[in-house]
Amino acid sequence: xxxxxxxxxxxxxxxxxxxxxxxxxxxxxxxxLKRSLSALTLVSLGIGDIVGAGIFVLTGHAAAANAGPxxxxxxxxxxxxxxxxxxxxxxxxxxxxxAGSAYTYAYATMGEFVAWVVGWDLIFEYALGAATVAIGWSxxxxxxxxx
Numbered sequence: 182x183x184x185x186x187x188x189x190x191x192x193x194x195x196x197x198x199x200x201x202x203x204x205x206x207x208x209x210x211x212x213x214l215k216r217s218l219s220a221l222t223l224v225s226l227g228i229g230d231i232v233g234a235g236i237f238v239l240t241g242h243a244a245a246a247n248a249g250p251x252x253x254x255x256x257x258x259x260x261x262x263x264x265x266x267x268x269x270x271x272x273x274x275x276x277x278x279x280a281g282s283a284y285t286y287a288y289a290t291m292g293e294f295v296a297w298v299v300g301w302d303l304i305f306e307y308a309l310g311a312a313t314v315a316i317g318w319s320x321x322x323x324x325x326x327x328x
Contacts, residue, residue, distance in 0.1 A: 186294055187292055188288070188290065273287065
């Protein structure tokens with residue numbers, strides 16, 4: 182029977198990252214790829230996704246319809262939940278000293294099954310973010326057609 186909570190050591194993750202087969206995947210015509218996105222760029226992309234449609238379009242409608250007078254409290258609670266999620270991710274990222282994703286961190290710290298769940302959660306997160314932006318932009322397009 183397979184142990185779904187088997188973890189991969191940091192040493193094995195580092196060894197895999199240095200293998201020739203892995204290095205071939207990160208090259209283009211024999212030229213190694215260079216990192217072009219900085220931390221500021223990645224944070225800006227994330228904020229753009231959130232601000233683009235999430236806060237100003239959908240959150241305002243949902244808060245007005247459901248939160249009522251407790252709208253400030255609902256935003257504080259959502260901010261606290263986001264801060265806790267960020268701290269959890271920072272804890273995992275500090276545990277594994279190589280570049281990777283949430284999948285790699287979960288694999289090294291919590292095991293294969295949790296990493297599998299995290300991988301699918303990432304796919305759902307990106308799909309939900311894209312759907313949120315699409316809904317927001319469709320609202321903009323519909324409002325332009327009524328002018």
